[in-house]
Amino acid sequence: MTAQLELLSARDALGPDPIPDLAAADRIIVSSSGGKDSQVALDETVRLADAAGVRDRIVVLHCDLGVTPRGHTIEWPGTLDLARAQAEHYGLSFEVRRSAKWESLLHRIRARGRFPNLFNRYCTAEMKRNVSRKFITEQVAQLGITGRPARVVLCLGLRAAESRNRAAKPPIERDPASSGRRTITLWYPVLRWSTEEVWERIHATGVPYHWAYREGMSRLSCSLCPLASASDLTCAARLRPELAAEYAETERETGSPFRRDLTMAEIIERAGAAV
Structure with a gap:
């Protein structure tokens, strides 16, 4: 019995996670790091967007972490090109954004005088979250919707297995950055997926991985x-x-x-x- 239970994924045990109303979204933004989880989150988003007939509303965003004072990329070499290739595999628009204030994460670390930690994740807040919210502002302006807030779905490849904080998240939640001009729905399409399920999907798609x-x-x-x-x-x-x-x-x-x-x-x- 124990062996059988170990084979169950969180999705098997909890049932299917809810899906946002993609057909009602004005823009669907997939945040892509080039890693395995965001790669599968992108594939799952495309699959469900196709079912809703709205693949053309998807744009892939990569938040680049910059180059160190000595000229080394903070991210793994080839990450940016891979994230672009993964987006192009699905025929999607691909955008890159960086912090306007800091040349790289290491520049920020040196200015702060300490490295990020679990309780001070300014790396994520300043180099990714703030950058993605600014990108959403750009997208909403381009949409030019009047009379109601623009509806944005931001897809992130977070998985519950990665940390306790992520395990406590709901599959869908409202971003506090929502306002009268925009409603931002945070969606974690692979939140309850196991590592094995992630790799199975990657190998099934044939899309290159890092x-x-x-x-x-x-x-x-x-x-x-x-x-x-x-x-x-x-x-x-x-x-x-x-x-x-x-x-x-x-x-x-x-x-x-x-x-x-x-x-x-x-x-x-x-x-x-x-x-």
């Missing part, structure tokens, strides 16, 4: 994310030693550790031992 997974990464965010697992960080430092060295230099200059329980110097040492 090379870092084949090199041992289990998740794909910024290359060196303080919230990543120690094993992923060790793998990332091995694959991107020059970026890791720049983070270690920032760590020394600011006097702030990369993570309270794990410094970048220690991560680099682990990566060297793993070679």
